[in-house]
Amino acid sequence: xxxxxxxxxxxxxxxxxxxxxxxxxxxxxxxxxxxxxxxxxxxxxxxxxxxxxxxxxxxxxxxxxxxxxxxxxxxxxxxxxxxxxxxxxxxxxxxxxxxxxxxxxxxxxxxxxxxxxxxxxxxxxxxxxxxxxxxxxxxxxxxxxxxxxxxxxxxxxxxxxxxxxxxxxxxxxxxxxxxxxxxxxxxxxxxxxxxxxxxxxxxxxxxx
Amino acid sequence: xxxxxxxxxxxxxxxxxxxxxxxxxxxxxxxxxxxxxxxxxxxxxxxxxxxxxxxxxxxxxxxxxxxxxxxxxxxxxxxxxxxxxxxxxxxxxxxxxxxxxxxxxxxxxxxxxxxxxxxxxxxxxxxxxxxxxxxxxxxxxxxxxxxxxxxxxxxxxxxxxxxxxxxxxxxxxxxxxxxxxxxxxxxxxxxxxxxxxxxxxxxx
Numbered sequence: 001x002x003x004x005x006x007x008x009x010x011x012x013x014x015x016x017x018x019x020x021x022x023x024x025x026x027x028x029x030x031x032x033x034x035x036x037x038x039x040x041x042x043x044x045x046x047x048x049x050x051x052x053x054x055x056x057x058x059x060x061x062x063x064x065x066x067x068x069x070x071x072x073x074x075x076x077x078x079x080x081x082x083x084x085x086x087x088x089x090x091x092x093x094x095x096x097x098x099x100x101x102x103x104x105x106x107x108x109x110x111x112x113x114x115x116x117x118x119x120x121x122x123x124x125x126x127x128x129x130x131x132x133x134x135x136x137x138x139x140x141x142x143x144x145x146x147x148x149x150x151x152x153x154x155x156x157x158x159x160x161x162x163x164x165x166x167x168x169x170x171x172x173x174x175x176x177x178x179x180x181x182x183x184x185x186x187x188x189x190x191x192x193x194x195x196x197x198x199x200x201x202x203x204x205x206x207x208x
Numbered sequence: 209x210x211x212x213x214x215x216x217x218x219x220x221x222x223x224x225x226x227x228x229x230x231x232x233x234x235x236x237x238x239x240x241x242x243x244x245x246x247x248x249x250x251x252x253x254x255x256x257x258x259x260x261x262x263x264x265x266x267x268x269x270x271x272x273x274x275x276x277x278x279x280x281x282x283x284x285x286x287x288x289x290x291x292x293x294x295x296x297x298x299x300x301x302x303x304x305x306x307x308x309x310x311x312x313x314x315x316x317x318x319x320x321x322x323x324x325x326x327x328x329x330x331x332x333x334x335x336x337x338x339x340x341x342x343x344x345x346x347x348x349x350x351x352x353x354x355x356x357x358x359x360x361x362x363x364x365x366x367x368x369x370x371x372x373x374x375x376x377x378x379x380x381x382x383x384x385x386x387x388x389x390x391x392x393x394x395x396x397x398x399x400x401x402x403x404x405x406x407x408x409x410x411x412x
Contacts, residue, residue: 119217119218122218158260159260159261163261163262164260164261164262165260165261165262165266165305165307165308165309165310166309166310167309167310167312167313167348167350168309168310168313168314168350168352169313169350169351169352169404169408170408172313172351172352173351173405174351174354174401174404174405175351175352175354175355175358175401177358177362180320180324180355180358180359180362181320181321181324181325181359183277183296183317183318183320183321184277184278184280184281186317187270187273187274187277187314187317188274190270190310190313190314191267191270191271191273191274194262194266194267194270194310195267197262198262198263198264198266198267201261201262201263
């Protein structure tokens with residue numbers, strides 16, 4: 001038998017056989033250890049733990065972590081990531097483990113808050129823009145309906161009298177009885193007057 | 209991992225917002241359409257119609273009427289009253305632009321001249337028919353309509369004059385009636401002239 005032989009185990013007089021039923025002492029020890037693990041998991045570890053139980057406790061914690069990954073709280077997780085990012089940024093900036101004051105590091109919690117508010121900000125802004133557009137649209141429609149037809153009137157302003165077809169009464173006046181048959185003179189007068197209007201209208205570009 | 213739910217939430221909110229905006233627009237538009245249509249306001253100006261202005265068609269019509277009158281004068285000076293009457297009838301056949309106010313005046317004046325020519329040719333009944341046709345076609349009172357009444361009075365006066373020498377009591381009665389109608393026609397002409405002159409001078 002060599003001294004460094006791993007199979008060189010001490011005599012197992014006090015080690016029960018694997019299939020042997022647990023006695024009262026063994027069950028009490030197991031119960032105490034279970035309570036210890038519960039306290040550690042609950043975050044209430046005892047002030048002092050015997051060395052033998054400390055080793056067992058570490059093994060049990062490792063086993064539990066491997067079987068059921070521990071999920072950190074959001075604040076705890078954010079704090080860890082934030083500290084890691086700050087450390088990385090500070091290292092890149094040549095610092096010594098502290099966050100550089102020149103770099104704007106936004107806390108993750110605040111960023112998450114902004115991210116949560118962003119949809120509402122976008123929705124509110126969109127609503128305001130839509131309401132403004134709707135208001136302008138309705139105001140324009142109302143103004144269009146209520147506005148006097150000034151542009152139409154300006155565009156379709158009546159022609160001056162002298163450029164329009166009109167009764168010849170003002171031009172001819174009352175016809176004396178002795179001039180009742182002088183239609184030739186009157187048609188000459190009417191024609192000359194309307195020719196002046198026609199030329200004026202043509203000169204002004206009113207006729208194409 | 210967290211971006212997909214966030215995008216889905218955004219998408220839901222965006223769809224909801226679009227639905228709300230579209231519903232608001234539809235509601236507002238429906239409300240606008242549901243409003244009672246206001247009565248048409250009085251026109252500020254009268255829209256100029258193409259036929260209102262003096263154009264080439266009107267000038268051509270006036271030129272034709274003018275030429276017919278000159279032909280009639282030439283025929284009259286040449287002792288050809290029948291051709292003169294035919295020339296004046298040509299004035300009545302001139303096509304004026306629709307709505308041209310000068311058309312009624314020119315035609316009324318042509319009928320007055322035609323009536324005088326017919327009367328001079330011893331055709332008082334034909335002359336009176338022209339006067340009646342001119343008065344029937346008149347749509348407004350004018351100096352030309354007044355002139356038609358004047359010529360009507362002349363025709364009636366001439367008809368009465370032909371009966372002045374008659375000895376039959378019926379003819380004498382007929383002559384008196386014609387003179388009375390002539391006076392009525394002259395009075396009508398005077399009344400129209402006075403009303404038009406008052407109107408042109410700005411009096412109501």
